[in-house]
Structures are given as C-alpha cells and as structure tokens.
Amino acid sequence: MRNPLSKNVVNIKPSGIRKFFDIVSEMKDAISLGVGEPDFDTPWHIREEGIYSLEKGRTFYTSNSGLKELKIEICNYLHRRFNLKYDYEREVLVTVGGSEAIDLAFRAMLNPGDEVLIPQPCYVSYHPCTLLAGGVPVVIELKEENNFKLTKEQLLAAITDKTKILVLPFPNNPTGAIMEYDDLKDLVDVIIEKDIIVVSDEIYAELTYGKNHVSIASFPGMRERTVVINGFSKSYAMTGWRLGYAVGPAMIIEQMTKIHQFAIMCAPTTSQYAAIEALRNGDSDVETMRDAYDKRRRFLVHAFNNMGLNCFEPFGAFYVFPCIKSLNMTSDEFATKLLMEEKVAVVPGTAFGDCGEGFLRISYAYSIENLKIATERIERFVNKIRKNQ
Structure with missing residues (x-):
C-alpha cells in the first residue's frame, strides 16, 4: 500500500506540552x-444560560459566522474595553476556540512561500499552522533582557520582501510578557511602511495586572491591516466550551468564514448562548478571577527569585517563566527529573520554541495551596542539584 500520510503533516513535531501531562496523569x-487552563469553574450564571438554551431546544445550527446577538455583544465588548469598533455583520467570525481562528487566518491569507514572523517563545500553534497553510515560519527570538517584548530593531531585522504576516502573541504564553502602548507604537510605522498584516492573538487581554491591555488594532492605520483573535476560554474560564472569535477587515473575515463554513459549519450553539451572557454580565467574574491570579503571580515570582532562579515579573496571562540556566541542565532534563523525583510537572521552555531553552513555564492557574506545596518541592530539588554540582 502506498504511504497514505502527508509529508507536510508527518514532518510537524507534536506539541512539547503533552509529554509531561501524559506521565503525570498516571x-x-x-x-x-x-496546564494553561483556569482552575475556576465557569461562573454559574453563564453555565445556567447554556443549560437554559438546551431546555428551550436551541440545538440547531447558527449562521456560519455565529449568532447575530453574540456578534453584536462581541462588538460592544471590544468597543467598551479596548476602543475597537467593528461591524458585526461583516467583520466578526465566531470560531471553535481561538485556535481555529489562528488556523483560519493563516489559511485565508497565505500563499506558498509567504513568510510569517513569529516572536518566540510563544503559543505552540502559530508555527505548525503556518506550515499547514503553505507559509514559511520566520522566528524572532524574544530576549529576557527586553522583558520578552518585541522591539522595533528585531522586527526590522526579520523583514524580507516575502514577509506577509506578523504574529503578535501578547499577553504572551508562556512568558507572561505584555506589549504596552509605547512598545506597540514603535512597531506601527514599520508595519505600515512594509505593508505587513498583523494577526494579534489577544486571548489573555483581560488577564493583565496593574497594566491595561492595548490592542495594536486601535492605532491609526492598523485596524485595516489587523486580525484580532480573542475568545472565552481564559477570561471566563470556558475552555471546554470551545468558543473564540476573530475580528478584522471584511475581505479577510469573509474568506475565513468561507473556510469555516466548509470545515466546521458553525461554532457550538449552546456555547454561543452562554457567551452572550458572559459578555453582558461577566465583568465581575473576570475581576474576581484576575485578583486571584494576581496574588498567585506575586507569590510565584517571589518564590522563584528567593530560591535563586531569576524570574522577571510578568504582567499578563497566568504564567511565570523562571530561568534555570544557572543549574547547567537543559529545560527538558530539569522538567523530567523534577517530575520523577518530586512529582511536580512543569513545561520546559523549549516546548514554545528553541529559544525557550534554559526556562520553564509555570502556570498559576492553580490554588495557592498547591502552589505552596509545589514550590517547596521545587526548592528542595534545586538545592539538591546545587549540592551535587
């Protein structure tokens, strides 16, 4: 029998995150x-709306782009929170999580050989989705000394005549880094001058600490060249509901919707009704969860710095990214031995790009009690390594 598999797919590495979860589950x-998943249950009033939609028999397909009421609420939310204005009829697409929106954006815009600039460390999907769409990933290595922000100089150095898309993965998974107003302003003139399209993944936009999230789409000249991706998984603790969205220029959203139409049909109906309730009445829930994350964030940064593992202060998402280079171990070695010896699972930084070597991603989407126990075990492990050096 001939080989039934696509070379393009076979050559893509599996996610580096899953290895440790498979072990820890046993x-x-x-x-x-x-796990990059909130430990909170979806707020009850949001769950209740989903249950009510089932009780009312709302179990049919919606329009391909999503429920009209939801798209209107998405537009209201983006305007209220980030000063972004969109036409719900032509510039909004509801997707099966933010991950589908990333895939659709690349497939709708990339021709073979087009280059996509991907600042790393970053979420694992951008690189393979670029390859699956026929594009060429071009990695920009973010630096700890720059607080893992993308600089104008790095952007200019990476641009070629084949550059088409820049991914802006901020607030960032895994580093927790954010891009503030002045950071983004430095990039805008370059992006416009070089005629680059931006895919701005803002799934953690509500999870910033002491800093307000700024979308690059809010800058003059950027709305017409930016696809903003967001969703409900992180801010409303709705991971299993699988619901996200993309907003952007009508000509791009139209083509994304076409692919979505053939591949998916529509996002889950029940989830869409629940999301309407989340956007209308969920602000206080987001604030409660954000306050809890902030306390955990400060605890972990302090704990890692105290044990001699340098950890810059992240102002977004729910991750810290401590450096372990002083221990003379690879990230994978550290994570594997920590799991086997102390029964604590963390993710090696290399799961998010080669430049993540020497770092670990630690999620604080867990109770403070579990974080205290885990950091005690990590400190014991680190001290043992130092004694044996």
Whole structure:
C-alpha cells in the first residue's frame, strides 16, 4: 500500500506540552503546574444560560459566522474595553476556540512561500499552522533582557520582501510578557511602511495586572491591516466550551468564514448562548478571577527569585517563566527529573520554541495551596542539584 500520510503533516513535531501531562496523569500525588487552563469553574450564571438554551431546544445550527446577538455583544465588548469598533455583520467570525481562528487566518491569507514572523517563545500553534497553510515560519527570538517584548530593531531585522504576516502573541504564553502602548507604537510605522498584516492573538487581554491591555488594532492605520483573535476560554474560564472569535477587515473575515463554513459549519450553539451572557454580565467574574491570579503571580515570582532562579515579573496571562540556566541542565532534563523525583510537572521552555531553552513555564492557574506545596518541592530539588554540582 502506498504511504497514505502527508509529508507536510508527518514532518510537524507534536506539541512539547503533552509529554509531561501524559506521565503525570498516571502518577499518584503529583502536582501539575503545566496546564494553561483556569482552575475556576465557569461562573454559574453563564453555565445556567447554556443549560437554559438546551431546555428551550436551541440545538440547531447558527449562521456560519455565529449568532447575530453574540456578534453584536462581541462588538460592544471590544468597543467598551479596548476602543475597537467593528461591524458585526461583516467583520466578526465566531470560531471553535481561538485556535481555529489562528488556523483560519493563516489559511485565508497565505500563499506558498509567504513568510510569517513569529516572536518566540510563544503559543505552540502559530508555527505548525503556518506550515499547514503553505507559509514559511520566520522566528524572532524574544530576549529576557527586553522583558520578552518585541522591539522595533528585531522586527526590522526579520523583514524580507516575502514577509506577509506578523504574529503578535501578547499577553504572551508562556512568558507572561505584555506589549504596552509605547512598545506597540514603535512597531506601527514599520508595519505600515512594509505593508505587513498583523494577526494579534489577544486571548489573555483581560488577564493583565496593574497594566491595561492595548490592542495594536486601535492605532491609526492598523485596524485595516489587523486580525484580532480573542475568545472565552481564559477570561471566563470556558475552555471546554470551545468558543473564540476573530475580528478584522471584511475581505479577510469573509474568506475565513468561507473556510469555516466548509470545515466546521458553525461554532457550538449552546456555547454561543452562554457567551452572550458572559459578555453582558461577566465583568465581575473576570475581576474576581484576575485578583486571584494576581496574588498567585506575586507569590510565584517571589518564590522563584528567593530560591535563586531569576524570574522577571510578568504582567499578563497566568504564567511565570523562571530561568534555570544557572543549574547547567537543559529545560527538558530539569522538567523530567523534577517530575520523577518530586512529582511536580512543569513545561520546559523549549516546548514554545528553541529559544525557550534554559526556562520553564509555570502556570498559576492553580490554588495557592498547591502552589505552596509545589514550590517547596521545587526548592528542595534545586538545592539538591546545587549540592551535587
């Protein structure tokens, strides 16, 4: 039989995150700090709206782009929170999570050989989705000394005549870095001058601490060249509902919707009704969860710095990214031995790009009690390594 598999797919590496989760799931008394998923239940009033939609028999397909009421609420939310204005009829697409929106954006815009600039460390999907769409990933290595922000100089150095898309993954997974107003302003003139399209993944936009999120689409000249991706998984603790969205220029959203139409049909109907309730009445829930994350964030930064593992202060998402270079171990070695010896699962920084070597991603979407136990075990492990050096 001939080989039934696509070379393009076979050559893509599996996610580096899953290896440790598969092990920890079989390990008794293990603590996992690896999952990028809120530990909160979806707020009850949001769940209740989903249940009510089922009771009312709202179990049919919606329009391909999503429920009209939801698209209107998305537009209201983006205007209220980030001063972004969109036409719900032509510039909004509801997707199966933010990840589908990323895939659709690349497939709608990339021709073979087009280059996509991907600042790393970053979320694992951008690189493979670029390859699957026929594009060429071009990695920009973010630096700890710049607080893992993308600089104008790095952007200019990466641009070629084949550059088409720049991914802006901020607030960032795994580093927790954010781009503030002045940081983004430095990039805008370059993006416009070089005629680059931006895919701005803002799934953690509500999870910033002491800083307000700024969308690059809010700058003059950027709305017409930016696809903003967001969703409900992180801010409303709705990971399993699988609901996200993309907003942007009508000509791009139209083509994304076409692919979505053939591949998916529409996002889950029940989830869409729940999301309407989240946007209308969920602000206080977001604030409560954000306050809890902030306390955990400050605890972990302090804990890692105290044990001698330098950890810059992240102002977004729910991750810290401590440096372990002083221990003379690879990230994978550290994570593997930590799991086996102390039963704590973390993610090696290399899961988010080669430049993540020497770092670990630690999620604080866990109770403070679990974080305290985990950091005690990590400190014991680190001290053991130092004694044996």
